Amino acid sequence: MSFKRFLFLCVLTFQSIHSQNKYDNAELKIDYQMTISNDQGNNNGADVRHSYDFTLLCNAVKSIYANNELPNYYEFIRKSRSNRQAPSLDRSMYPKSKSSVYKDGESVVVTLPVGNNLYSFNEPELKWETVSSEKKEILGNLCSKAKAVTDTGKLYYAWYCPKIPVPEGPFRFKGLVGLILEVHNEDRSLIIEATKIEKSNSIIEPIAYINTVHLKEKADFIKKRSEYIDNPNADKFSSPYKAYTLDGKEIKADKRKSLKLNENILLD
Template sequence: MKKILFLICAVSYTIFFSQKKNDLSDLKVRYYMIMASDSTLLKNENETSVFSYTLLCNTGRSIYADETAKAFYDYLKNNRGNYGQLPISSYPKSKSSTYKDGDKIIVTLPIGRKDLYRYEEPNLKWELIKDKQKIILSYPCKLAKVISDTGKVYYAWYTSSIPIPEGPFRFKGLDGLILEVYNEEKTIKIDAVEIVKAKELIEPLKYASVYDVNKSQFLKKRKEYVIDPNAGNYESKYKAIGPDGKEIKIERQESIKIKENNLLD
């Protein structure tokens, strides 16, 4: 009986220790993502948007998000969504995140200003490009190409010197860490700017409210939003009447269009 109890305790301790170890990162990688509406604008800092992200990863798990997002959503979760004590400077520039656990890649993205949608991304099938090499952050890198499930072409520089199949956003699955990604139109570029060893907890962001969908549903919802950003809003019960007694039709304000070449599908 004592032997059985000892065995159970030993197995439980091993499982518990393994789970805890798997929850912790080995590396923290900081990335800058630069976005522009036109490829020529990537050369002009005044015409681009820059976002900062952090990737916490080990060989089997990762979380990729805005550097301030985790603290922001942890605070809201612990304070029942009370924004009152938060300075504007603590609000994350990007609400999106990508959580990977084993073979599953779960992306959370906003549509509009408020609604967040969570769905699973299919794994990418990379094609290695021979005889292409360069150095990034002192690491020798090789080049790979991929056509996503939505037909977009991306290129990634990765290093086998760091044998972790990770990278920014959904760009994972090579035999080394991805240090640079850009799209064919060169309107999006993601660069690693710092790599450090770190033992931090890897977990999904604690969003207060998320819609769980599949990717097809997400793409459909986003397309509907692009066509009419106000489609989900209630129509006013009030009508504007002109001097002739006829209703005045008020045109809806057109929103800033989502640029197709600024999407990371």
């Protein structure tokens, strides 16, 4: 092989690798806060709120949406398994949420926990439509309003910024002509709001989970989740121990009740 031909092949190889990897680095980093409220979750009728922090790393093609602590959490577990003398996992290192969404081109893969198990599946594309000419300013960005009905029949509203022409957003909410900075469901019991936007060149890659089951269809995940809600202890051994009140009545924790109450804020 001549030197010129060898050089030509090297250039082609470099261009191919560069082409494959040019979207591995993020352009933007957006911090979001997801707030879930349930006024039925308190005996006094008070509004119970839970907040979760997530970060979206994205460019025009790829993105990863997850809790900040999640990658470090699984990296620590892997190192601990290979080193018996490694320090124990501190409670502060536990991620508040193990869910994540990885997008690569048209593929949107969601990973969600059901009980002690983790399942991943492909989300179908959302069909958005403009709501009105209503505008709203979020973090200094003028946003327009859109809505979409999910494959499970839930209505969501989104505020997106056309001047940031990245078809991205939190969780599965993607595909508009601008970055989505806020999402909420119909009764606003679930709200996801951007809290910070900055430039980034961090690597975009899926979370390196341990023992995740990939399902062929989203319907399989919904079925497993429904089975868990109906019987949360199906995959656990029954405990021989019971708890009693001072007057001798057995204390029974009904997980199904709390799970059922939260069905309206499931991210479908």
